[in-house]
Amino acid sequence: MMDELNYPDLPNDLESFWMPFTSNKDYKSSPRLLASARDMHYMTPGGRKILDGTAGLWCCNAGHGRTRIAEAIKAQADKMDFAPTFQLGHPAPFELAKRLADLAPGDLDHVFFTNSGSESADTALKIALAYHNVRGKGSKFRLIGRERGYHGVNFGGTSVGGIVKNRQFYGSLIAGVDHIRHTHDHEHQAWTKGEPEWGAHLADDLERLVALHDASTIAAVIVEPVAGSTGVLVPPKGYLKRLREICDRHDILLIFDEVITGFGRLGASFASEHFDVMPDMMTTAKGLTNATVPMGAVICSKKVHDAFMAGSSAGIELFHGYTYSGHPLAAAAGIATLDLYREEGLFERARDLAGYWQDALWSLEGGHHVIDLRNIGIMAGIELEPRPGQPTARAMETFHKCFDDGVLIRVTGDTIALSPPLIAEHSHVDQIFETIGSTLKTIA
Numbered sequence: 001m002m003d004e005l006n007y008p009d010l011p012n013d014l015e016s017f018w019m020p021f022t023s024n025k026d027y028k029s030s031p032r033l034l035a036s037a038r039d040m041h042y043m044t045p046g047g048r049k050i051l052d053g054t055a056g057l058w059c060c061n062a063g064h065g066r067t068r069i070a071e072a073i074k075a076q077a078d079k080m081d082f083a084p085t086f087q088l089g090h091p092a093p094f095e096l097a098k099r100l101a102d103l104a105p106g107d108l109d110h111v112f113f114t115n116s117g118s119e120s121a122d123t124a125l126k127i128a129l130a131y132h133n134v135r136g137k138g139s140k141f142r143l144i145g146r147e148r149g150y151h152g153v154n155f156g157g158t159s160v161g162g163i164v165k166n167r168q169f170y171g172s173l174i175a176g177v178d179h180i181r182h183t184h185d186h187e188h189q190a191w192t193k194g195e196p197e198w199g200a201h202l203a204d205d206l207e208r209l210v211a212l213h214d215a216s217t218i219a220a221v222i223v224e225p226v227a228g229s230t231g232v233l234v235p236p237k238g239y240l241k242r243l244r245e246i247c248d249r250h251d252i253l254l255i256f257d258e259v260i261t262g263f264g265r266l267g268a269s270f271a272s273e274h275f276d277v278m279p280d281m282m283t284t285a286k287g288l289t290n291a292t293v294p295m296g297a298v299i300c301s302k303k304v305h306d307a308f309m310a311g312s313s314a315g316i317e318l319f320h321g322y323t324y325s326g327h328p329l330a331a332a333a334g335i336a337t338l339d340l341y342r343e344e345g346l347f348e349r350a351r352d353l354a355g356y357w358q359d360a361l362w363s364l365e366g367g368h369h370v371i372d373l374r375n376i377g378i379m380a381g382i383e384l385e386p387r388p389g390q391p392t393a394r395a396m397e398t399f400h401k402c403f404d405d406g407v408l409i410r411v412t413g414d415t416i417a418l419s420p421p422l423i424a425e426h427s428h429v430d431q432i433f434e435t436i437g438s439t440l441k442t443i444a
């Protein structure tokens with residue numbers, strides 16, 4: 001739908017912006033623009049309302065245009081735009097860190113700030129390597145990721161990630177990385193509501209790598225509790241607990257990448273709380289500030305943090321940090337966002353909505369082209385049969401048509417991945433699945 005193209009506020013040159021993870025040629029020949037956003041909706045420049053089925057990019061958990069957050073950012077900008085956090089400080093990141101430590105389960109209570117999920121992943125991997133070093137176990141240098149994992153696009157995250165297209169153009173990436181197998185198995189798990197019964201034993205693949213490399217060389221394993229970007233792959237029952245046990249057995253740190261699953265997506269503060277499995281570190285970003293100001297955080301256990309305080313000699317304990325680690329505007333946005341989550345009970349709201357969400361998703365069972373449905377919390381994956389010889393084309397066409405019909409969905413490969421803001425009402429949930437269902441009927 002091209003109403004956007006006739007609107008006077010349109011940029012008259014689309015050429016200069018090299019768009020990320022986008023077919024620039026396709027997009028620029030048929031651009032789809034968003035001009036403003038409030039609560040559950042985007043508006044196009046032409047004034048069309050688009051229901052947000054994806055919380056932006058898995059990140060606007062409290063919905064759009066939240067005045068409380070905008071005011072906090074403005075107040076902080078008026079008071080102090082920037083202050084370094086190297087050898088200096090200002091109150092906001094200390095307060096936000098304390099709030100995150102209180103929110104995170106168990107003894108995950110020390111927070112290292114970054115600016116994105118990618119930086120959080122690389123920060124956690126570096127902390128893991130340094131952790132073993134400061135304990136005198138520098139031989140533990142290997143990092144283990146998982147097939148079909150996504151940990152952002154920096155070198156560490158790309159290396160432990162398991163998406164071929166994200167890796168294949170970048171040479172050898174970082175050394176000393178290996179991958180356990182992914183948890184998805186269509187034959188044993190298709191059409192499961194929530195966590196599949198089959199597959200806890202897949203965690204034992206880590207034992208295979210221990211046998212191959214020896215535990216004395218392995219520093220850490222990083223996984224998404226629920227793999228989001230490769231199509232909402234819900235972990236099999238007992239899988240994460242088993243992974244934890246194997247890590248404990250071999251003194252391997254377990255890192256949960258909670259960039260998507262954090263901040264209420266599963267109806268709990270974090271997936272680690274939902275699954276009752278405690279990692280040694282959690283990476284976060286996105287919902288931390290409701291996506292208003294870029295910010296990420298690595299939340300570390302006392303064990304990890306204290307090893308640095310005990311282990312290193314006087315001076316800087318960790319040679320790592322970003323100019324904007326704990327940026328005042330981001331920290332102010334984060335504090336206001338956590339206030340909103342708590343005061344509006346949004347994590348509990350997500351928990352209450354999960355049943356309705358699941359039922360609405362499952363109305364697509366037997367629908368055109370649908371070969372699997374997956375869900376947990378307020379996340380859903382709808383896997384489509386790929387068009388013969390044209391992988392991803394059917395999903396991409398569905399994305400375009402749904403947008404034209406007023407619903408923003410996300411597609412990854414041939415899977416539609418959904419994650420609306422946690423303020424969604426039943427009527428929004430209905431509209432999302434009705435639009436997808438009717439769109440799929442019109443697609444070849």
Ligand SMILES: Cc1ncc(COP(=O)(O)O)c(C=O)c1O
Binds near residue numbers: 119
């Ligand atoms: C699990 C996970 N980790 C890391 C990232 C990277 O985050 P960013 O795009 O903020 O760098 C993402 C982004 O979707 C993600 O889903």
